Amino acid sequence: MAGFLIYLLSSMRHSGKKETIATYVSKSTAGNYACSKVPKAYLRSTTRISTEGVHRFIPQCAKECRNRSHNKERSSRVGTVTSISEEHGVIDDFIYFDVSAVGSFAHGGRPPKVGDQVNVDIERLPDCGWRALSVFITDVDESRQFESLYNSLPQDSHSVCCISQIDDLGITVDQGLTFSSDKVQEGYKPAIGDWIRLDLTATGEVTCLRPLRVKELTGKVASSPRINSNGVETAEGRVNDDVSISVSSCEDGYIPKRGDLVSARVMEIKHNYCIWRALTTRLLSRGSRNSNQKSQTFESGNWVLRGGFPEKAFPRRSTPSFLPKYTVPEKVRRKVEDGDDILAILPSLSEKLSMENYAERFSALLYLEEIHNEIEMRKYGISGARLERRGQYLSLHVPGMADGKPDLSVSDLVVLHTNNRSDIEYHGFIHHLLPESEEILLKFHAEFQENFDSLENYNVEFRHGRVPFRRCHFAARLAQRQGWHGLLFPSESKYHNTGVNSSLASDGEDTYEFFNAKLNARQKQAVCRILAKNESSSPYIIFGPPGTGKTMTLVEVILQLYFSSRSSRILVCAPSNSAVDVICERIARYEKIQSGDMARFNAIRRLENSIPPSIVQYCRSEEEIEVTSRYRIILTTCTNAGAFFGLNLPGDHFTHVCMDEAGQATEPEILIPIGLQTNAQLIFAGDPQQLGPVIMSPLASAYGLSVSLLERVMTMDIYQHSERYPDGYDPTLITKLVNNYRSHCKLIEIPSSLFYRNELVACKETADYSNLKDWAYLPRKGFPLIFHGVAGQHVRERDSPSLMNPAEIVQIVRYVKMLVRDQMIDVSDIGVVTPYRKQVEKIRMLLKGLSTHGVKVGSVEEFQGQEKSVIVVSTVRSQGENNGAENTSSSKLSLGFLSNFRRFNVAITRARDLLIIIGNPNLLKLDHNWNALLQFACKHGGYTGCELK
CATH class of the missing domain: 2.40.50 (OB fold (Dihydrolipoamide Acetyltransferase, E2P))
Incomplete structure (x- = not known):
């Protein structure tokens, strides 16, 4: 019979039946391995095996399945006993434990009681709650x-x-x-x-x-320290396979043995195998001596029935360290350049996004964006350029670089061709940018660098570095491979199975001492809810409409996490350097934060003169990446966080990942820092009603790359507004901030009604410039909005596809000059927002000519996250007198950027004290949002200018 069992097991190894039976048995009633539990199809296929053989075979498969199962979710935590009876108890209101089954309580010398702080190892089976495997009372004094x-x-x-x-x-x-x-x-x-x-x-x-970093944990001894005959320790042991343990760290003469349950205080180390070292070790309970079963040998026929091969009880997960090329497929490039239908070769773009097509779909979108980027960069190629030697570099003059045409960065690729040998390409990389002189400093191959001809004319082609695209490809594939369902497709059932109890999200404001005493009630609630939230794949969202202080709240969260736990390590990211710098500056204001607490990690391509002086002491470059990765607060951009993948960090290296301006990053971009952890808490701060990611490719934008992860997740049912909750949202998942501290009460009425359910509350106490309320040019004194109608005409210059409106430019300059002349406001507190680059260029030129220095002029994207006391908005688009009769459908199409509600929301929420809108009201009224603003201005006497039709 033993021989036949071996034959059966061997055949099933290839057929897959062994795994199927084992899976079936594992799902059956525990301990009941009756023959009737086996599907009849398998009994028919094994008619020669006796019932007795099946009874022996099934327990063996079930045992192997249990030994190899990795479906259990385990973690260690410090908690508080919240209820207790003679036999059972609860920790933190959601972890169940059996008093009689937990022998580690005996080590504390007394039974547990409500309020005791305990160290606990917990386990959760699929579709079940959390259960304590080991619990012991923490010696608080020690x-x-x-x-x-x-x-x-x-x-x-x-x-x-x-x-x-x-x-x-x-x-x-x-x-x-x-x-x-x-x-x-x-x-x-x-x-x-x-x-x-x-x-x-x-x-x-x-x-x-x-x-540097210390924490408490409980675990089982995976291997005991080795001691020679002289009593000298020759090799360290391990706990949970990632903690090194020595005899010298053990208390009361304890000698660790494999299988022992221990409590350890550990610190972070640099080691080939372990990432923690035990400073102190305490025995909780001895392991079973019969845990290692020897293989059974059957005498008849000398058959050997082997047991399951031992595996790590706590497999250590680490981040991947290899970044593939992800080269753009030529057939995709040809389709895009020829203008052909791309769905024929990229069918995933027409499918609904799912976990199954996730990586394929986002890779296709990234290819489209990169191809468009290449096409745009070709427009700035230079013919007949010459190089000059500048020390160890070669210098190239790039006309238009000062205005961002082309937009170059350090490490971008420059390709040279000669007229004599068009088949040879010389590749060099940008090392320095000199915008004032419109020059770039390059390095090529040493042979070309030494022997180039300064009189030779070269054809120049620019190409952006591919590393950001490659990191995005990698992050999308990693997300699909690791199955981040809870993050990418959160649902009610998946979330509530994580064991997070809604009572944990109670306000608890009296529990914490806040670093920022000016936080309002909702900001404090957000902080408390995040600190109370347990590990979960679903991110916690700080929903922050304009001026409500979401970045301030996130800074408070970071400080609380840092000082409340010595084991925490927080990765803080945002899509842009400026957004990261703002967070770094605000954290640095607190005296307790030292240069060794926080690292601002910059990419090699960032220019030194773009770094604010206030954060220079915290800045670290890629040459210091290993040491930088050990700081406990690390700030960097989303794409630059991908540099840490090269270190092969352990999966629990980061305990928290915080994202500010999460709505402005593409979904693959925001997945880059998330991929650096396996069980960290995720905190997103942003507003899906404001601008999303900037996407250059119309195709990529149309097929979904312009939708951020924050926006997509907030369309899921569990993040939706519901009357079930007092604040309208599930407090364990989201907090919506509503107190606006930026703008005059009248300026927030329209965005509040259009985008935020009329929930915004004006909290700005005093005006920065109180004299503005009585300015002579206000249509109505005390009303901080001017809607100035201009029936101009938008035009294009021959060399530019962008639009400008000369009549609006004149009116803008007039308002700026009047504000400055009447000494109503500092020039630096005036901002001009317009959606078209050519309009920005002409306004800047005219203001510079009139010596009106200091006025910030930029696109809507440049003003996201910015604010000024006075904002002048130029809409540019206009029908003009030559358009003839008004045609509603064609006029709607001619709105262009103006029809984007997010651009509208950002543009009108930048002003603190005065908002001036300059545009054609007869065109703007065709859009729902612009019409609401126009009607609001007319109702309160704030309209002036051309006649309204």
């Missing part, structure tokens, strides 16, 4: 002793480094500096590979060496 030592010494700043050597001379760190051992924090025994923090005085003197 755990806080280390924290008090951590904060006992004064320091002016600190630095992050790794110990590379320990000898009689002292402790040497990876920068090559050596420090005396008496600088080590009391109670800490340093080891090679430890990531440490150096506390420094203002003069650079080291005051203390202490662990």
Whole structure:
């Protein structure tokens, strides 16, 4: 019979029946392996096997299935006992435990009680709640002793480094500096590979060496330390396969054995295999000595029936470190360039987005965007250009670079062709940009660099670097491979199975001491709800309409997470450098934040003169990427976060990922930093009613690349507005901020009614320029809105597809000059917003000629997140006198950018004290939103200008 079983197992290994039976058994009633549980089809296919054989075979398959199952979700946490009875208890209102089954309570010397802080390992099976595997009462006094030592010494700043050597001379760190051992924090025994923090005085003197990142955990000993016959430890053991444990770290003479359940205080280390080192280790319960079963040998026929091969109980997950090329397919490029139907070769674009077509669809969209980018860059090619030697570089003059034509960056590719040899390409990379002189400094191959002819004429082609596109491709594929259903397609059932109880999202404002005392009730609620939220794949969203302080709230969240847990490491991202800089500046305002706490990670392509002086001390470059990755607050752009993939970081390296302006990033772009973690808490801050990602390709935009992940997720049922909740949204998933601190109460009425359910509350107490309310040119005194009708005509210049409106330009300059002449406002507090580049160019030129320096003029995109006391909006589009009779349908089509409700929302919500709209009212009234604003202005006496038809 044993021989036949081996034959059966061997045949099923190829047929797949073994796995099917094991899966079937694992889903049956626990412990009941009756023959009737096996599908009859398998019994018919194995008619020679006896019932007794089946009874032996099924338990073996079930056991192997249980041993190999990775469907259980496990984690460790610190919690509080919230209810207790003689037999059962609950931790944090959602973790169940059985008192009689948890022997680790006995180690505490007393039974648990409500309010006890406990360390707990928890497990959740599919479709079930959380259950405690091990629980022990935390020795609060002891755990806080280390924290008090951590904060006992004064320091002016600190630095992050790794110990590379320990000898009689002292402790040497990876920068090559050596420090005396008496600088080590009391109670800490340093080891090679430890990531440490150096506390420094203002003069650079080291005051203390202490662990960088420390946390408490419970786990099972995977391998015990090795001790020779002389009692000397020769090799360290491991806990959970990622924590190194030594005998010297153990308390009360405890010698770890495999299978033991232990509690450990660990610190982060640099190691080939482990990422944590145990500082102290305490035995909770001894493991079973019979856990390792020997293989059974059957004498008849010398057949051997092997058990399941041992696997890691806690498999360590790490981030991928290889970035493929993702070259654009030539057939796709040809289709786009020829203007043919792309659906024939990219059919996923016509399908509804799903987990199955996720990577394929977004790769297709990214290809379309990259191809369009290439086509646009070709327009700026230069014929007959010459190079000049500039030290170690070659210099090339690029006309129009100062105005962003072309928009070049460091590391972009420059391709040269000669008229003599058109088949040879010389590739060089941009190392420096000199916008003032419109020059770029390049480096080519050493042979060309030394022997180029300065009199030779070259044909120049520019190409943007492909790394951002490649990282986006990689992130989309990683998301599909790892099955991020809860993030990409959140649903009611999937979310509520995570064990998060709505009671955890209670306000709890009295529990926390806020760094920013000016936070309002909803901002504090958002912070408390995020701090109470457990690990979940569904992101928490801070829904922040204009001027409601969503970035301020996110900064408070970051500070609370940093100071509430020494084990936290927070990755903070935004789509643009300017948005990241704003967060960095606001965090840096708090005195407790030192240069060693936070790193502003910049891409190699960023120009140094674009970095605000206030954050220079926090800035780190790609040359310092490994050390930068160990800072506990790391700020960078979404695409630049992809640089950390090259470090092969552990999956739990980041505990929290925060996204500001999440609505302005493409979905693949925002997935890049998310891919650096496996179980971190995700926090998004943004507003889907404002501008989304900037997409250059009309095809990519039409097929969905312009829809951000934030916007798409907020269309899901669980994020929708509902009357079931007091604030209108599920408090465990989203907080909507409603207090507007930016604008005059009258200026927020229209956006509030059109986009935010009339929920915005005006909280601006005083005007920046109170004299503006009595300005002589206001159609109605005290009303901060001027709608100035101009029946001009939009035109194009021959060399530009962009539009301009001369009549509106004259009116804009007139208002600016009057404001400056009457000394109503500082020039720097005036902003001019217009959707067309040519209009921006002409306004800038005219204001410069009239010596009106300091007025910011830009597109709607440039003003996203910005604000000015006075905003002048030029709509440009106009029917003009030559258009003849008004045609409603054609006029609607001629609205262009103006018909985009997000552009409208951003444009009219930038002003704090005065908003001036300049445009053709008879055209604008055809759009619902512009018509509402026009009617509002007329109702309150704020309209002036041309006659309304």
